Each structure stands twice: as structure tokens, then as C-alpha cells.
Amino acid sequence: MTKLPFIARRLAHGIPLLLGVTFISFVLMVYFGPDKTYELLGKNPDLEQISEVRHALGYDRPFLVRYGDYLKELITLDLGLSDSTGEAVASIITRTLPVSVSLVLPGFIIGNMAGLALAMLSAWYRGRWLDKLIMSASVVGMSVSFLVIIIGLQILLCTPYGLNLFPVRGWQVHDLSSYFYYVTVPTLAILMVTLGYNTRFYRAVMVEELERDHIRTLRAFGTSPPELLFRHVLKNSLIPILTRIMFSVPFVLVSGSLLLESYFGIPGIGLVTFNAITSGDQPILKAVIGLTGVLFVLALMINDMLYNVVDPRVKRQ
Amino acid sequence: MLKIIQTAILLVLLTTGGCGEPPATTNSAPAKIYRHALDGAPGSLDPAQAASLYANFLVVNLYDTLYRYKYLARPYKLQPNLATAMPEVSDDGLQLTIRIKQGVYFNDDPAFKNGLGRELKAEDFVYSIKRHFDPGTRAQGAWLWQRRIKGLDQWKTEGSEYDREVPGLRAVDDYTIQITLTRPFPQFVHTLTQGYAAIVAREAVEKYGQELSNHPVGSGPFQLDSRNSIRAVLTKNPHFRAEPFRLEDEGYDPATQGDAGFEALQDKIPPFVDRLELEFITEDAARWNAFSANELHFMKVPVSQFDTVLSQRRPLTLSPQFAGAYHFEASPEAGFIYTNFNMADDRIGYNPDPERNRRNRALRCAMVKAFNWKKRNEIFFYGIGEVFPGIIPPAVPEYDPRGDKTYIQRNLQAAIELLQANGWNAKNLPVLDYGFPNSVTERQIFEQFRNFMVEMGYPAKKIRPMIFATYGDYHRAYSQGKVTLINSSWTMDYPDAENVMQLYYGPNGAPGSNSSNYNNPEYNQLYESSSAMGESPQRTRIYRQMNQLLMDDCTSITGISRTLLFLWDRKVIMKPDRSFVGGYFMRFVDLVESPVEP
Numbered sequence: 001m002t003k004l005p006f007i008a009r010r011l012a013h014g015i016p017l018l019l020g021v022t023f024i025s026f027v028l029m030v031y032f033g034p035d036k037t038y039e040l041l042g043k044n045p046d047l048e049q050i051s052e053v054r055h056a057l058g059y060d061r062p063f064l065v066r067y068g069d070y071l072k073e074l075i076t077l078d079l080g081l082s083d084s085t086g087e088a089v090a091s092i093i094t095r096t097l098p099v100s101v102s103l104v105l106p107g108f109i110i111g112n113m114a115g116l117a118l119a120m121l122s123a124w125y126r127g128r129w130l131d132k133l134i135m136s137a138s139v140v141g142m143s144v145s146f147l148v149i150i151i152g153l154q155i156l157l158c159t160p161y162g163l164n165l166f167p168v169r170g171w172q173v174h175d176l177s178s179y180f181y182y183v184t185v186p187t188l189a190i191l192m193v194t195l196g197y198n199t200r201f202y203r204a205v206m207v208e209e210l211e212r213d214h215i216r217t218l219r220a221f222g223t224s225p226p227e228l229l230f231r232h233v234l235k236n237s238l239i240p241i242l243t244r245i246m247f248s249v250p251f252v253l254v255s256g257s258l259l260l261e262s263y264f265g266i267p268g269i270g271l272v273t274f275n276a277i278t279s280g281d282q283p284i285l286k287a288v289i290g291l292t293g294v295l296f297v298l299a300l301m302i303n304d305m306l307y308n309v310v311d312p313r314v315k316r317q
Numbered sequence: 318m319l320k321i322i323q324t325a326i327l328l329v330l331l332t333t334g335g336c337g338e339p340p341a342t343t344n345s346a347p348a349k350i351y352r353h354a355l356d357g358a359p360g361s362l363d364p365a366q367a368a369s370l371y372a373n374f375l376v377v378n379l380y381d382t383l384y385r386y387k388y389l390a391r392p393y394k395l396q397p398n399l400a401t402a403m404p405e406v407s408d409d410g411l412q413l414t415i416r417i418k419q420g421v422y423f424n425d426d427p428a429f430k431n432g433l434g435r436e437l438k439a440e441d442f443v444y445s446i447k448r449h450f451d452p453g454t455r456a457q458g459a460w461l462w463q464r465r466i467k468g469l470d471q472w473k474t475e476g477s478e479y480d481r482e483v484p485g486l487r488a489v490d491d492y493t494i495q496i497t498l499t500r501p502f503p504q505f506v507h508t509l510t511q512g513y514a515a516i517v518a519r520e521a522v523e524k525y526g527q528e529l530s531n532h533p534v535g536s537g538p539f540q541l542d543s544r545n546s547i548r549a550v551l552t553k554n555p556h557f558r559a560e561p562f563r564l565e566d567e568g569y570d571p572a573t574q575g576d577a578g579f580e581a582l583q584d585k586i587p588p589f590v591d592r593l594e595l596e597f598i599t600e601d602a603a604r605w606n607a608f609s610a611n612e613l614h615f616m617k618v619p620v621s622q623f624d625t626v627l628s629q630r631r632p633l634t635l636s637p638q639f640a641g642a643y644h645f646e647a648s649p650e651a652g653f654i655y656t657n658f659n660m661a662d663d664r665i666g667y668n669p670d671p672e673r674n675r676r677n678r679a680l681r682c683a684m685v686k687a688f689n690w691k692k693r694n695e696i697f698f699y700g701i702g703e704v705f706p707g708i709i710p711p712a713v714p715e716y717d718p719r720g721d722k723t724y725i726q727r728n729l730q731a732a733i734e735l736l737q738a739n740g741w742n743a744k745n746l747p748v749l750d751y752g753f754p755n756s757v758t759e760r761q762i763f764e765q766f767r768n769f770m771v772e773m774g775y776p777a778k779k780i781r782p783m784i785f786a787t788y789g790d791y792h793r794a795y796s797q798g799k800v801t802l803i804n805s806s807w808t809m810d811y812p813d814a815e816n817v818m819q820l821y822y823g824p825n826g827a828p829g830s831n832s833s834n835y836n837n838p839e840y841n842q843l844y845e846s847s848s849a850m851g852e853s854p855q856r857t858r859i860y861r862q863m864n865q866l867l868m869d870d871c872t873s874i875t876g877i878s879r880t881l882l883f884l885w886d887r888k889v890i891m892k893p894d895r896s897f898v899g900g901y902f903m904r905f906v907d908l909v910e911s912p913v914e915p
Contacts, residue, residue: 038796039789042368043810044460044819044830052452084360086530095545151602159610168607169547169596263603265596267545275358275546278787 003305010304014297021293022074026067026286034280035059036083057083057282074290080283084275089287092272097253099171100268103260104252106183107190112245114191115198120229122199123206134199141196149192150263153185169265186260201244205237212236238310246303250295254288349590349908351889354604354616358546358597361530365448365456367512370808374595374900375549380515380535383415383442383494384506385901386812389579389892390568392714393812395506399437399516399536403506410501410849415494417442421558426534428524434556437516437536439488444479445516446486451477455527458513461810465505467497479519501849507811510898538588538904551593559586562905577644578890582907589907614889614908618882623699626882630701633882643884649703651712651896652808653817655875656766657833658684659801661826664747666834679739680746681871686732687773688766688874690725697762701880707864708817710878712896714852715814715860724868732773743776752783752800754791760784762804796828803832811897813852814860818844821867835872 037053054060058069073079079089122134156162166185173179209215210233218228254269261271269288276284307314359372367376377385385398397403399421404413423434446466449456450473464470467485475481485497498505508514521534533541539551561584569579582589596612598604601619608616618626628636635645658681660666665681668674690704703711706724710716736742751766753759760782767780783800785791795803809816819825822844823836843863850856867873883893891906893899 034787034790035793036789038792039787040366040455040457041792041828042457042460044463044825045828047828049459050828053455056452056455081527086361086363086366086527088528151606154603154606159606161609164610168610168612169598169603170612171547261547263600265547265598265603265607267547271546280787280789 010301018293025289036280079287096269107187111194118199119202138196171266350592351590352594363530364515368457373512376512377900378539379533379537383509387568413496428521438491461508503851549595588904615885646883650879653710653876654806657803657873661834683732683735689727702877713814749801750783751802754788
């Protein structure tokens, strides 16, 4: 129960953030985003038809009225219909969000876990050949374009030119086996790209922790490496690690991965969002921006709560 | 540590052990599934909004139109679809009477009473066309019939009330439609093949409103099973009217099509496949990989793979490794690519000062001469595009293969001399804004264009790129006269040259389809005098004369028609089509057990 006021306070703090995010995004969308009018016109339009389409899109209404309606839509969760396909935006999000989450989640979890493991190894053997090997591999992973990795893995694992074990495209998931069938190659692609970044970041955090006096003291006392790494180094490094993980969650949930979804033919929210950005489909954009804002507020709140758990000093403050 | 690695490998093997096998399918899976790749995704599936090729691919399969094109006939020939015959046309060409087939039903849907599809009647066609003139529909096809059907434009200005009759668009009885035109329009029947003219049920529109775009309720050969951003699945409409396939009705030519397996289709009832899976794959590499992995039966080969697929360009020959496995067709595009000068811009177009007007024309003509079509074709179209002078592309009968080609031949020296003779130099040449939507290829095309002009002596900094986030933004900019050089393309809506001649008709100026704002009274008069003519030697002469006027005025740097390469599995019997309303062919696609050998 003592947590309720804390949660309420954090949520209240999130309201200005949400207003700011939605307002700035809406300004960008209205004044700098693509104009959908000409994509919805016939081939030989006249001025009357242009103004009809602008009216239908609501472009001829005052900015503040439109922004007010946007906030109302977010509060009532009545997100309207896509300007491109006419489908209800709420239905698009509920259909695509779970796909993106299940696409990115394995790579996200394994990428972070493996990143932590490699970072610990690298930090422990700092300056030695294993550290150099892991760091070099990380730099290679960071340097290769995501696109090259995707196409390379497709050729290697999904076509007759390679092993031909997995599908090039699709997402006809109906059980665990089919899930692994479709998610394996995208997950490998995510790992190859994110592992390097994660490892380097976590290594830097751990190297800093390993240099602290109390760690040196523990080593002098002969504490075993696993105990030292997991109980003392990892635990004391959790604040920056949690921050990194928590702040990537909204992106993982909402943006999915455009390239993966596009190249592997996966009907997730990343592709829908990208199409909405490039085509100026404002109802979808407004919903995605609102959703991202809410997720960030929640991530902030959970992050603060986790700080309480992992660092007693935060609680005392 | 070793144990951890071993366990990890074991886990990976365990979890992905069955991955070599595709997911199990159920016993009720359809027997014949045809998988087709499209390089773009459709937006709305509401016929009134079926503006793109991709939307048409679905709409003409989900809904019925009165007419279609014969499956195998080239050049294209019209064929009744829902209509019982070609229209009965009055002597003055103004009144058309069309009778429709009886016993055709809309698909079952909750929109209808008791959820059962009702019979499609003439009134449904009338309603479907009226929707284009209702501002609430956000329709995109009104331009096809604007000012063409008696009383229809007035019906719109008077409030678009569906229960009010339009004098020129009537259902005489349940199965007879009568259309009265304001003036003869020989291309009218072509417009009735379009997805725009597909017939919807009023009940469905009223029930689903804008969401009709995702709830198609038609009477076509297929029904929508599912659709998302990357694919659409259509299943066979079990109630589609049983009309046997007849080779003689579809324009079959045994001499050229005898080895494609079409004879096996004779007297069978289309659609022949149980399920269509349309994959929307915009990325060339992904499309190619999916096709290589046999996940698709058909694909349009991306230009980046032409080298892989072809062993030689002229004549186009497939590499042996592909020749054994696939059918192949090179199809000329029904349209063309061009760069218009904005004639409304007095820096390069019409100028009130006669002297400057004359010099502007000389400048445009010099730029036309400096343009290198050979290189453009080589770099961006693999050298297999068809370059032709003017705006009458090889896809239409009015094209003159023996016509003068000097307009498309580079003559740099003549271009330089023309500039000098008319007092143009690096200092006084105007700054030109070259527009294009943002993409790597568009940027490359711009750089190549600028380089051609630089070789003529045009300062590079005086040809500025104007880059737009989307094609819609670009369209808005050139419609508002903000772009001097408009690089664009035109895909023909129907196989009649009128569809390209109207592109330079003065009254169609921006924001209309005449993006060059060309306004030559002589051209306009010729267009008007020929507008009531069907395809004929007389009209061909007029069109060629109009084409010459455009070239004499150096209105546009034009043009090239791309050559599209199609590959498809040898187990598929079909003639693929991307022109006009190409998706009609899908009802005639069939799959066989053994590959069809050439």
C-alpha cells in the first residue's frame, strides 16, 4: 500500500511529459510531416476535390482544435481509422503489437543476457586475449550493417544457396514449433547487431565496478570469481544496466524492428509505423506516439521502483 | 565455462531441431495455393479508392466489374464480365445500354438480411458509380466520369443524395443499365474494367462505412480471408458463377502461346486455384530470396537481378539455370517515364516577353538535345527499356516505329550551339528546381540528369535538387508550380492512346494531370476534335501530329517505357499481367502436378 502514493506521484509527473511529447510530435506531424491529400486524390483533380480531401482529413481545421481532439482520442482510446487502409487504428495496434513483441523479445532477452555474460568475462580478463577477442568481435558486430546481416543470414540459412532450413518470409505462427521456425533467423540477426553494443556497454560498467576498493578487498580476501562477479560486481552495476534495459523496452514494444519486419515479411507494428511515417497516416502516428509516451512513463516508474529494490540508498533518500 | 557453452548449444539444437520442416498444415488446407509477389502493398480495398495497381490486383478479384480484358489477347481486347454483351450504343454515341447477368450474388455477409448475400442488380452499379461523386466516400475515380455522364456532376453539387435519380445513369430494370453521356466518349467501356467501377452493395457500405476498405463484400471469383501489411490471402468464392473457360473467347493464339499449357484449361470453371496468397514485398533482395527459396510462384524480377537471370539482352535470353526451372516473359510497360518542363514557369516556360519566350524554347530544346537516353537506359533500365520520341509509347497502336528519332538522340554540339545562338551562357542561364521524392535511385537519376546538363555548359549549382518526403508532397509541390523540372511517370489506365494525349491538354493543367501546364491552342483543338473518335487511321494521324507539336515545343524530355521481366514456376499455367487492371488474370491461374515444359 505504501507504494500507491509513489505510483500516483510518478504517474502525475508523467502527465506533463505526455503533453509535451504529444504536442511536439503533433506540431511536427502537422507542419513538417507528409501531406496525405495528394495521395488520396484521383489522377486529374480540380481545386474542389483537393479541398474536399483536405476537409475529409481534417487538415482545414484549426491546429488547437485538432490537438484537442487528439488528446480526447488518446483518453477515450477512440483512435479513429487509418487514412491509408481505413482499418481501425486500435485494431491495427492490437493485431501488430503482439507480433512485434514476440519477434523482438527473444533477441532482446538473449542479447542482454549474453551481453552481460560476455561483459563479465571480458571485464574479468581485462587486457588479456579473451577480452581482446570479445571486444574485437563486438566492434565487428557493431560495424556490419543490419541490412547486410539480414540478407546474409537469409541467403545462408533460408535459401537453397545455403542451408535452406528456415523460411525467408512469413509469420504463420500457431504453436511453439512454428514460432521457433519463424523467429530463429530474425533473432540471430538481432543478436548479431545488439550483442556488440550490449557487451561493450556492460563491460565498461563492470570494469569501473571491478576497480572499486571493496572489490579489491574482496579479491584480497580470496573471494571466488563467480561470487565476486555475480554477488558484488553485477549487483552493484545494476543501476546503469537496469536503466539501459528499461529505456529500451518502449522501443522494443512499439517500434519493433522495421528492417526485420520488412525483410522477413512479419506483420508487426514497426512496419506499420514506418509506413505511417512515410505516407503521413496521422491517425496511426498519433496512436503510436501516444502509446510510446505512455510506455515511457511506465518505464520510468518501473525503473524507479527497481532502483528501490536494487539499491537501498535510493530507498533511504 | 565449457559446460555452459555445451548446454547453450544443446538448447539451441533442441529448440530449433524441427526447424527444417515447415509448420504442420491442417487436413482442410486447400489443394491449390498460388503465391504471388507484389512489389508494393495496397491501401484501401474499397473500389472507390482502388487507385493503385496493388489495390486493383485485389479489388478486381474480390468484386465484379461489367467488363474486363480478354485474358490472352494482345493487344488488349474488351470482354463482357458481369455484362451479358458489349453495350448497345445509340447512333449518336451518347446512350449506352448494358444488360447484366442474372443470378449473380454478393457474398454472404452480416450486412445483408439474415447474413445471406443477395442478388446483384443494375441499381448496384448505379450506386457504385454515384459513390465516386459523394464527397463522403473520399473516392479517387471520379475523374474517369467527370463531366461525362449526364447529370452526375449536378447530382454531386445538389448534395449527393443516393435516392435521387441521375438522368444519365439509370437502372431501367433489375438487369438493365442505361447510361447517357454528355458527349461521345469512346473509351467509356474501358473505364468499366477498372477497379473503380467494381460493384459494391449499398448495405455493405452503410454497415461498414470507411471500414469497407477491410470488409470487401463483393461477387468476384475470390473472397478475402485475411490481410495485413505484408500479405493478403484470398480464397475461392464457392458461389462464383460457373462460366467455362474457352480459349477462343480469351484471345488464345496457338502459334505464340501453344507451349504454355493453356489447352488444359479448356472448359474448366474458373477460378482454378483454391487460394491466392499475395505477398507484398517492397525490398528487391527479400523478394528475390523468397523466390529463390521457392516460397513464391511468381515475381517481377528486380533490375538488380537482371544480370543473374539473363544471359543476353538482345534478344532477351534467360540464363540456362533459370530457363529449365521457370517460365519467362518480358513485358513492355504500358506507360512511360519523362521529365516535364513546367511551362507555367516563366524562367523556362511561357514568358510574356516574346523574345524571352523564344529563348526559353531554345533553352528547353538544347536540354532535350543534351539529354542522353542511351546512358539513362543503360544505367537505370539495364539497357532494355524502349526509348521513343514524344509521348506515344510502344504499348499503343498509335506508336510510330518508323518515326523520326532525332528527338531522343543526344547531340551535345548542337545543344551547345543552340544555347550560344540564343544568347544563353553560364551567367544568364536560369536556376532550375528539379523535383523528386526521396530515394537513392531518384537522387542518382537527378545527378545523372544534372551531369548531362553540365556537359552542355549548364552550371551545376543552377540545377538544384528539390527533395520531398513522399510522392504526395512532391505531387503537391509541382501542382502548385514550385518545381521547374518534373521527373515523373505515367501508367496508362486503359489501352487507348487518349489516356496519354490528355496529359498535355491545356484545361488539364495543374493540379490536373497536365503537370507541364502545356497549353497550346492547336494541340487543345486537335485533342478536342479527336476526343469523340475511337481508334482509327484518322485519329492516329491526329495523335502523331499532336505528338510532333509537343516535340517541336520541347515541352518534355521524353520518353522511355520500362521492360518488365516476369519469372514464374513451371508448374503454374498463366499469363501474368501488370498493365492496366492486371489482376484479372488470377482467376485463370492454374497449378499442375508436373512442370509445363516448353
